[in-house]
Amino acid sequence: MTGEPKVRNGWLDPALRREFEGLGLHYTVVERGSGRSGRELKNRLRDLSNRFSGPQAINLRHQPIVWAYRVFFRHIGLDPDEQPTPVEELAIERMRSGGFRSRSVLDDALTIAMIESHVALRALDADRVADAPGIRPTQPGEGLEGRPGELPPGTLVIADAERPLGLLFGATASGRGVQPKTKRTMLVAVRVKGVPDIAVEEALWLATGVMQG
Numbered sequence: 001m002t003g004e005p006k007v008r009n010g011w012l013d014p015a016l017r018r019e020f021e022g023l024g025l026h027y028t029v030v031e032r033g034s035g036r037s038g039r040e041l042k043n044r045l046r047d048l049s050n051r052f053s054g055p056q057a058i059n060l061r062h063q064p065i066v067w068a069y070r071v072f073f074r075h076i077g078l079d080p081d082e083q084p085t086p087v088e089e090l091a092i093e094r095m096r097s098g099g100f101r102s103r104s105v106l107d108d109a110l111t112i113a114m115i116e117s118h119v120a121l122r123a124l125d126a127d128r129v130a131d132a133p134g135i136r137p138t139q140p141g142e143g144l145e146g147r148p149g150e151l152p153p154g155t156l157v158i159a160d161a162e163r164p165l166g167l168l169f170g171a172t173a174s175g176r177g178v179q180p181k182t183k184r185t186m187l188v189a190v191r192v193k194g195v196p197d198i199a200v201e202e203a204l205w206l207a208t209g210v211m212q213g
């Protein structure tokens with residue numbers, strides 16, 4: 001990797017800033033898309049699977065950063081036992097599959113970075129994002145591209161200057177995620193109260209480092 005990536009701050013709706021102390025969005029752009037994982041990356045993922053044992057998965061929810069996301073989920077009306085936090089979802093998959101499955105450079109990078117840092121990450125096609133991304137509630141009549149119907153007003157979404165790009169924790173709008181033709185990837189981290197800035201930076205650096213090889 002040629003130096004640390006530049007981590008930028010996304011914007012936050014003022015009402016959300018007042019309501020949710022510590023909520024924030026941070027992002028960086030990697031000058032590449034995804035692609036097939038090489039042998040070295042697959043081996044790294046296999047090693048991570050071996051180090052991430054059953055007891056670790058079971059006790060994951062009690063780790064400070066994971067617990068912070070669980071608390072935030074409950075504050076916004078999500079049950080983390082019904083809709084797991086991003087890192088817990090990876091842990092459940094690991095237990096069900098017997099290991100972290102290699103899918104692509106991007107997916108493997110996100111898995112490694114989230115398991116190592118516990119920070120919630122996602123990826124967007126950087127060239128399909130209008131200006132900087134941020135977090136806001138939806139307005140009446142707004143929906144998510146590729147999803148039928150309207151979103152309930154006040155649904156928390158990651159958005160750009162023009163439209164919602166995805167649910168804060170959930171589906172990404174059609175055409176806004178990383179596709180086979182994606183040339184530039186935007187890695188996005190959602191921070192909540194209790195998640196240190198250094199952990200967010202580490203997560204984005206880890207994912208970027210994996211993608212850049």
